[in-house]
Amino acid sequence: MSKHVVVIGGGVAGLEVAGQLSRAGIEVSLIEKESKTGGHLNNWHRLFPDRRNSIEVKEYLDGMTHNQRIILLTNTTIERFNRNKGHFSITTNEGRELTADAVIVATGFDLFKSARKEEYGYGIYDNVITSADLEEMFRTGKITLANGSVPDTIGIVHCVGSRDEKVGNFYCSKLCCVTAVKQAVELREYLPESKVFCFYMDMRMGGAFYEELYREAQEKWGVSFIRGKVSEASETIENKLLIKVEDTLAGRPLKMKLDMLVLMAGMEMSEGGEKIAGLGGLNTGENRFFAAADNHFGSNKSNIEGVFFAGTCTAPMNITETISHARAAVVEVIDYLKDGK
Amino acid sequence: MIIKGKKAVWNDYQKEIADNNYYYVRSCVRQNFFPGSETAFLKIMREELNKDVYEHPCHTTCTGIGYHGDIVPVETTMTVVARQFALMTEAGYENLLPSCITSFGLYTEILDTWHHFPEVEKKVRKQLKKATGREFKIPKNLAHASDVIFKFRKEIGAKARYKLINKNTGEPLKVVDHIGCHYAKMFPSRGIGGAEYPYVLTGMIEEWGGQIIDYPERRHCCGFGFRQYLVQANRGFSIACSKEKFESMKPFKPDMIITNCPGCPMFLDRWQYVINEMEGKRYGQNGEGIPVFTYEEVAGLVLGYDPWDLGLQMHQTDCEPVLDKIGIEYAPEDKYKLNILPAYSEKHNLINV
Numbered sequence: 001m002s003k004h005v006v007v008i009g010g011g012v013a014g015l016e017v018a019g020q021l022s023r024a025g026i027e028v029s030l031i032e033k034e035s036k037t038g039g040h041l042n043n044w045h046r047l048f049p050d051r052r053n054s055i056e057v058k059e060y061l062d063g064m065t066h067n068q069r070i071i072l073l074t075n076t077t078i079e080r081f082n083r084n085k086g087h088f089s090i091t092t093n094e095g096r097e098l099t100a101d102a103v104i105v106a107t108g109f110d111l112f113k114s115a116r117k118e119e120y121g122y123g124i125y126d127n128v129i130t131s132a133d134l135e136e137m138f139r140t141g142k143i144t145l146a147n148g149s150v151p152d153t154i155g156i157v158h159c160v161g162s163r164d165e166k167v168g169n170f171y172c173s174k175l176c177c178v179t180a181v182k183q184a185v186e187l188r189e190y191l192p193e194s195k196v197f198c199f200y201m202d203m204r205m206g207g208a209f210y211e212e213l214y215r216e217a218q219e220k221w222g223v224s225f226i227r228g229k230v231s232e233a234s235e236t237i238e239n240k241l242l243i244k245v246e247d248t249l250a251g252r253p254l255k256m257k258l259d260m261l262v263l264m265a266g267m268e269m270s271e272g273g274e275k276i277a278g279l280g281g282l283n284t285g286e287n288r289f290f291a292a293a294d295n296h297f298g299s300n301k302s303n304i305e306g307v308f309f310a311g312t313c314t315a316p317m318n319i320t321e322t323i324s325h326a327r328a329a330v331v332e333v334i335d336y337l338k339d340g341k
Numbered sequence: 342m343i344i345k346g347k348k349a350v351w352n353d354y355q356k357e358i359a360d361n362n363y364y365y366v367r368s369c370v371r372q373n374f375f376p377g378s379e380t381a382f383l384k385i386m387r388e389e390l391n392k393d394v395y396e397h398p399c400h401t402t403c404t405g406i407g408y409h410g411d412i413v414p415v416e417t418t419m420t421v422v423a424r425q426f427a428l429m430t431e432a433g434y435e436n437l438l439p440s441c442i443t444s445f446g447l448y449t450e451i452l453d454t455w456h457h458f459p460e461v462e463k464k465v466r467k468q469l470k471k472a473t474g475r476e477f478k479i480p481k482n483l484a485h486a487s488d489v490i491f492k493f494r495k496e497i498g499a500k501a502r503y504k505l506i507n508k509n510t511g512e513p514l515k516v517v518d519h520i521g522c523h524y525a526k527m528f529p530s531r532g533i534g535g536a537e538y539p540y541v542l543t544g545m546i547e548e549w550g551g552q553i554i555d556y557p558e559r560r561h562c563c564g565f566g567f568r569q570y571l572v573q574a575n576r577g578f579s580i581a582c583s584k585e586k587f588e589s590m591k592p593f594k595p596d597m598i599i600t601n602c603p604g605c606p607m608f609l610d611r612w613q614y615v616i617n618e619m620e621g622k623r624y625g626q627n628g629e630g631i632p633v634f635t636y637e638e639v640a641g642l643v644l645g646y647d648p649w650d651l652g653l654q655m656h657q658t659d660c661e662p663v664l665d666k667i668g669i670e671y672a673p674e675d676k677y678k679l680n681i682l683p684a685y686s687e688k689h690n691l692i693n694v
Contacts, residue, residue, distance in 0.1 A: 115346070118537035123346035232537075234557040235342060237592040242557040 002027050003337045006090055006100040008078060008276060011039025012061065012319055013311025014106035016326035019064025021104075024334055028070045029098055033077050033272055037065070039108050045138035047319060048175075048182040049209040057319060077272070081279040083304060102333050105282070105290065105302070106310040106326065107273035112161025112169070112266040119232040120157065120263055127151070127241060127260045128233060130160075131179055134187075134262050143190050147239070151194060151259035154187055155243060156180045157230045158200040162266030171287045173266035174316040177203055178210045180264050181217045188221040197224045197256070199245050207318060228254070233261055267316040280307060290314050300329040308332050342555060347538050354525075354535035358492045359482040363394045364434035366425060368441035369402045371635075374607040377652025378637040379440055382486055385640055389500060390493050394438070397428045405443035405523075409567040419465045420472065422451050427475035435481035438489060442602035445485040446523025449531050452479065483531075485524065487601035487636050491533055491541045494548040502645030505551030507596070508668035513552035514596040517631070518542035519586075519609065521602025522562055542599050542636060549643045558589035564612055565604030583612035587624040587631070594626055597663045598633040609633045614657040630658035642669060649675050 003026050007018050010032030018030045036042070038061070044054045065072070073092065080091035081103075090098040114122040114130050122128045126146035129137075137143050145151055158180050162173040177200065184196045203225065205211045217223040228246040236242050241258045269288040277284050283303045285291040290313050293301035300308045310329035311322040363386070367379055386392045404421050407413030429437060439445045455462035469475055490497070505514045520539045525532025534540025537560070543553045562569075564583035569575045586609070590598075600606040610633040616622050617630070625631040633656065634642075641651045648669065653660045654676045664671055 115349070118350060118535065121346075123349065124343055124538070126343065232560060234559065235555065236557055 003101045004029070004099065005102045005104060005333060005337075006031065006088065006098055007104045007106055007310075009039070009106035009108055009272070009311075009313070010034070010037035010072070010074070011106065011108040011311065012041055012057070012322045013108065013313070013326040013329075014039075014104075015061035015065050016323050017104050017106055017310050017329055018070050019061065019067075020327055020330040021333065022065070022067050022069035024330070026069065026334075026337070029100070030065065030070055030072050031076045031078065031092065032072065032074045035074050037062075037072065037074070040111070040132075041319075043132055043135060045135045046182070046186065048178045049207065049213045051182065051186070078276060078279060081276065083280075083306065086306065088306065101337055102306045102308065103280075104308045104310050104329055104333060105273070105276055105280075105313055106329075107270050107276055107313045109267040109273075109289075109312040109316065110270045112167070112173075112268050114160055114263045114265050116167055117160055117164075117263070120160065120230065120261065121233045121235070121241075122263055125233060125235050125241060125261075126239065128263065129260065130263045130265045131176070131183060132265065134183055138183075138186060138190070141190075143187065145259055150191060153195045153256075153258045154191075154197070154260045154262065155230070155241075155256065155258045156184055156196065156198045156262045156264065158198065158264050159229070160263040160265050161268065163201065164266075169266060169268065169287070171316070172204060174204065174206070175318055176264035176266055177205060178207060178213065178318075180262075181205070181210070181214050181223075183262065184223040185213070185217050185221050188223065195224070196221075197226055197258075199226050199228055199230050199243075201227070201229060207320075226254070230261075267312065270313065273313045280304065282307065287315070300325065300332045306336065308336075350538045351534045351540040354530060354533060354540070356484070356488065356531060356533060357482060358484040358488050359436035359438075360492075361392050361436075362434060363392065363436050363438035363489070364429040364432060364480075365394045365396050365438045365486070366400050366403070366440065366444060367396070368439075368444065368603045369406065370607075371440060371603045374603060375635055375638070375652055375655055377641075377650065377655070378635040381641040381646065381651055382440070382490075382637040384646075385497065385637070385644065386489070389644060390496060395432055395434055397432055399428055400425060403439075403441070403444040403447050405441065405447045406567065406571070408447060409443065409523075410571045411568070416465070416468075418447065419451050419454075419461070420468045422448060423465050423469040423477055424473060424475060426477035426480065427469065427473070429480065430477045431475070435478070437480040437483045438486055439483075440486050440603075442485060442521030443523045443604075445483070446521075446527055448480075448483055449528050452483065453528065455479075485541075485601070487524075487541050488533060490636055490640055491544050494545045497640055497643060498548045501549060501643045503643055503667050503669055505546060505549045505639075505643070505667065507666045509666070513550055514663070514666060515554050515594060516546045516551040517554050517556065517559075517590050517593075517595045517598045518546065519559075519563060519598055519600045519602075519605050521600070521605055522566075524601065542601055545636060545639070546599060549639070554590065554593045554595050556590045556593050556595075558586045561586050561589075563600075563602070563605040564608040565602075570604075570608070579608065580612050580615060583608055584616055587613065587616070590631070591624045595631055596626075596666060598631055599636055599639050600633065601636050606633045606635050610656050610658050625658075625662065627662075629662050632656065632658055632660040632663045634660070634663075642667070645669075647671065649678075 283291040525536040529536035564579040569579040
């Protein structure tokens with residue numbers, strides 16, 4: 001008899017998991033709270049480090065999941081989640097009862113709500129935007145200020161909501177540095193006359209080809225990298241943004257007028273993930289993401305037998321790592337089901 | 342500027358403010374700087390709002406200036422503050438109402454410390470008992486005096502004789518609000534509107550007809566900053582801070598500045614005079630300075646109190662340009678007649694009327 005796995009979350013990890021499970025002959029119910037799958041991928045234009053169009057990745061994932069073994073339930077959330085005698089019974093918001101042999105949680109992440117860093121004025125000053133807002137601009141091809149004019153000087157703030165005790169996030173979101181470098185390069189491509197400044201604490205370019213992109217940003221595109229944290233932003237009478245930052249390499253405070261300020265919003269445990277953690281009694285770590293059963297040998301395993309994790313619901317990851325983590329989760333599930341549990 | 346965003350922040354930072362029966366503690370320095378302000382506050386509270394406000398004659402400094410000036414150790418400070426609480430407890434009051442921003446910040450900090458480290462509170466209780474024989478209860482409510490005026494801003498507005506409106510143009514006066522650093526920068530959740538976009542003075546100004554200016558150096562220190570001023574060698578830094586603010590606010594053409602801290606009006610007022618003497622610069626319109634007020638003075642003016650009863654003659658930057666813009670009646674010839682005492686201070690014993 002065919003096994004049935006419920007996958008919670010239809011982002012990159014959930015789609016990859018569902019696709020790989022179905023390839024292995026396992027029936028899948030894929031639950032997505034939004035009206036369409038893809039998660040944050042839908043909001044991104046080009047991906048680092050090679051600036052591939054995100055649509056290509058989405059097309060690959062859609063291709064994986066278009067098969068008869070996968071039942072896609074969009075606009076669906078989970079209201080009840082119980083384990084009984086090795087099986088899981090799940091109740092959706094529409095009252096649908098699902099029974100599963102195993103569950104994969106792939107609830108992803110939420111972008112840090114940048115308005116929480118009040119000193120940067122997101123939602124208050126017209127031309128303070130987030131990395132996600134800028135991606136939307138890249139998609140439309142119009143990089144403009146609130147009054148419709150083209151920005152000349154643009155600042156990018158790293159670590160917004162990451163490595164920040166004040167907001168309760170000690171961890172590094174890992175991808176904001178490379179996103180900032182990618183977006184800085186793209187800004188210079190779109191607006192060759194513009195000046196772009198990145199304000200960083202440390203440049204954490206740990207992925208393949210990240211360092212190369214960082215070098216290109218400096219050498220080819222003339223992006224200025226200033227080591228120091230922006231302390232506050234305010235608006236001048238000319239509607240420009242005045243930022244204060246400490247240039248820690250020059251060893252002095254700095255004030256700068258900008259047309260636009262882009263906040264590199266970090267990654268946080270998703271609200272959906274928190275709900276599932278509560279319903280299912282799943283452990284979370286100090287960083288509020290799901291806690292893996294073992295950091296080295298069991299990063300896909302949870303504290304409950306038969307429940308597995310995939311992707312950024314456990315920690316910040318890029319798409320490559322997310323897909324690898326999802327595939328690893330599939331291996332764990334197949335192994336678990338093979339034992340006849 | 343997206344006002345909706347600001348309002349969302351304001352909504353996030355609300356606080357409970359007692360409705361009546363306050364134990365008022367004066368500032369060490371305000372009666373020297375702007376002597377009419379605390380008197381006006383008591384008159385407004387008692388006579389306009391019919392509130393019970395009690396003062397204890399044995400109340401002392403909270404040591405805030407010494408604490409922030411690195412002179413008084415924290416344990417001493419906590420014991421002195423514990424004594425203030427003991428006086429309040431003995432008087433039968435539970436709602437502590439400091440006039441001073443630094444006192445408010447210090448009381449907040451100490452209560453928070455005791456909350457997280459109960460063993461410290463226990464030690465301080467023991468020290469107070471040993472030194473004075475007194476015991477105390479933790480205040481049920483702690484609000485700064487500007488919080489209370491904010492709470493009753495509509496009631497004051499309803500009684501207003503004047504609005505913060507230019508009588509010639511009908512336009513709202515442009516007002517710079519300057520919040521004392523110790524109001525919310527240490528504990529944003531204890532200030533109305535938080536630390537980044539405080540609403541406590543903005544709410545008063547909006548209610549009384551004025552318009553707040555959001556200028557780039559809004560958050561910058563006034564120049565008091567304790568060590569900047571108390572250490573004589575640092576005073577150049579103090580005036581530089583004030584100048585930074587004036588330069589930043591000038592393009593917005595403010596009509597006046599409102600403050601809620603003992604030091605801020607002093608420094609923003611006096612340093613304008615000094616900068617003019619040193620560099621011949623003035624930051625107001627028509628070659629004038631920008632008048633600086635305490636919130637009690639502004640409330641008093643709105644209620645129609647005589648400017649000289651409010652002590653506006655003690656300001657070094659003349660207040661008359663604002664009085665004239667609003668159309669407030671006053672007798673210029675009485676400005677420096679020091680034998681004219683405020684009518685209400687003759688009538689009442691100011692302590693515990």
